[in-house]
Amino acid sequence: MTTMTAETATRTAGPGAAVTLDAVTRTYGEVRALDGVSWTFPRGTFTAVMGPSGSGKSTFLHCASGLDRPTSGTVRIGGTDLGQLSEAKRTRLRRERIGFVFQAFNLVPSMDVEQNITLPLQLGGVEPDRAWLDEVVRRVGLAERLRHRPSELSGGQQQRAALARALVTRPEVVFADEPTGALDPRTARDVLRLLREAVDQTGQTVVLVTHDPVAAAWADRVVFLSRGRIVDELVAPTVSTVMGRWESL
Numbered sequence: 106m107t108t109m110t111a112e113t114a115t116r117t118a119g120p121g122a123a124v125t126l127d128a129v130t131r132t133y134g135e136v137r138a139l140d141g142v143s144w145t146f147p148r149g150t151f152t153a154v155m156g157p158s159g160s161g162k163s164t165f166l167h168c169a170s171g172l173d174r175p176t177s178g179t180v181r182i183g184g185t186d187l188g189q190l191s192e193a194k195r196t197r198l199r200r201e202r203i204g205f206v207f208q209a210f211n212l213v214p215s216m217d218v219e220q221n222i223t224l225p226l227q228l229g230g231v232e233p234d235r236a237w238l239d240e241v242v243r244r245v246g247l248a249e250r251l252r253h254r255p256s257e258l259s260g261g262q263q264q265r266a267a268l269a270r271a272l273v274t275r276p277e278v279v280f281a282d283e284p285t286g287a288l289d290p291r292t293a294r295d296v297l298r299l300l301r302e303a304v305d306q307t308g309q310t311v312v313l314v315t316h317d318p319v320a321a322a323w324a325d326r327v328v329f330l331s332r333g334r335i336v337d338e339l340v341a342p343t344v345s346t347v348m349g350r351w352e353s354l
């Protein structure tokens with residue numbers, strides 16, 4: 106067993122690209138869900154991905170995070186080309202360097218909150234860093250709920266547990282697919298603040314898919330997808346500039 110240490114923390118720092126997509130295409134039969142997407146997410150940045158339903162946002166996130174393999178093109182996490190890795194190595198890289206927040210939470214019903222949060226560490230044979238675990242749990246506001254099962258939590262609490270699970274390994278990159286879609290505005294704001302802090306305080310990289318201009322305005326940059334392509338980009342977004350760009354898509 107190893108412990109999460111400074112080595113893990115420093116991996117998130119430093120300049121350069123956190124994630125690079127080069128000419129990534131993903132087809133499902135006749136459907137080109139992603140159509141030659143090239144993009145670089147610099148380290149320590151917060152990017153929102155927006156676009157109409159079916160424009161390829163989830164596919165983009167799944168390919169960029171190594172959950173899915175592109176039909177063609179390359180994806181790099183830091184300097185590592187995911188296409189060159191075996192299935193086992195790719196799974197390990199995902200577990201160690203990437204956090205993923207699913208829209209549907211994907212918590213394990215039979216485990217309590219703490220077991221769910223520390224699951225990625227258990228799977229990797231890594232002893233939790235108790236201080237960091239406490240910090241993450243405190244930030245998501247679930248300290249009083251650690252012994253509860255997901256079914257005993259509200260939707261917002263489940264989403265915050267899923268977020269804690271994505272943050273506990275101190276991943277270089279956190280991908281989140283509409284994590285605030287089912288939340289009331291206040292809980293949504295808590296989740297967005299946590300993602301913002303992951304970037305500002307820990308130097309992590311966040312990629313957030315959202316339909317919500319308020320959520321997108323928390324990001325440093327918004328990229329707009331349409332029919333599997335990146336068609337626009339907005340730097341330093343505000344709610345009104347996001348809405349304006351959205352209207353013209």
Ligand SMILES: Nc1ncnc2c1ncn2[C@@H]1O[C@H](COP(=O)(O)OP(=O)(O)OP(=O)(O)O)[C@@H](O)[C@H]1O
Binds near residue numbers: 156160162164
């Ligand atoms: N497993 C699959 N099999 C076949 N087609 C798929 C599959 N997954 C996605 N698609 C298709 O790829 C396109 C992009 O889907 P994707 O889920 O990436 O869209 P999205 O932008 O995330 O949409 P939403 O906002 O509704 O979540 C859609 O036309 C969808 O029907």
Ligand SMILES: [Mg+2]
Binds near residue numbers: 162163
């Ligand atoms: Mg989607």
